[in-house]
Amino acid sequence: MSDRSLRGMRLGAQSMETESGVEPAPRQNVDYVCEDGEKITVTFAEDADIPATWSSAAGKVGVLAEGEAPAAEPDKPVRTHWDMLLERRSEEELEEILNDRLKILRSKRGEKV
Numbered sequence: 051m052s053d054r055s056l057r058g059m060r061l062g063a064q065s066m067e068t069e070s071g072v073e074p075a076p077r078q079n080v081d082y083v084c085e086d087g088e089k090i091t092v093t094f095a096e097d098a099d100i101p102a103t104w105s106s107a108a109g110k111v112g113v114l115a116e117g118e119a120p121a122a123e124p125d126k127p128v129r130t131h132w133d134m135l136l137e138r139r140s141e142e143e144l145e146e147i148l149n150d151r152l153k154i155l156r157s158k159r160g161e162k163v
Contacts, residue, residue, distance in 0.1 A: 082112030089115070 076096035082104045083089055090112045092104055104112050135144070156162075 081115040082106075083115050084110040084112045086110070088112070 077093050078096050080092050080094055080100055081089055090106050102114055
């Protein structure tokens with residue numbers, strides 16, 4: 051009884067249960083290969099969905115060793131502020147708004163309109 055006492059134990063930090071009779075969940079090791087040939091081995095649960103790519107701690111991206119590389123996603127075209135503005139207003143409307151704002155600005159400066 052004295053060998054199982056809690057005296058001097060940190061509560062919550064250590065378990066008093068033994069690991070005898072405990073069977074870990076089934077696992078599988080999956081290999082990924084980077085462009086430079088570096089091999090990354092990742093352990094997954096046996097029933098887990100395996101991703102096609104994996105990023106290493108060094109920031110390299112590896113592709114499944116047994117599979118093929120996934121198709122590259124097409125790049126989205128860059129939308130500028132001008133493009134987004136033209137989605138909301140026509141150029142004629144923008145020209146009219148500009149002229150109105152210039153009139154207001156010039157009248158505040160005391161210039162003739």
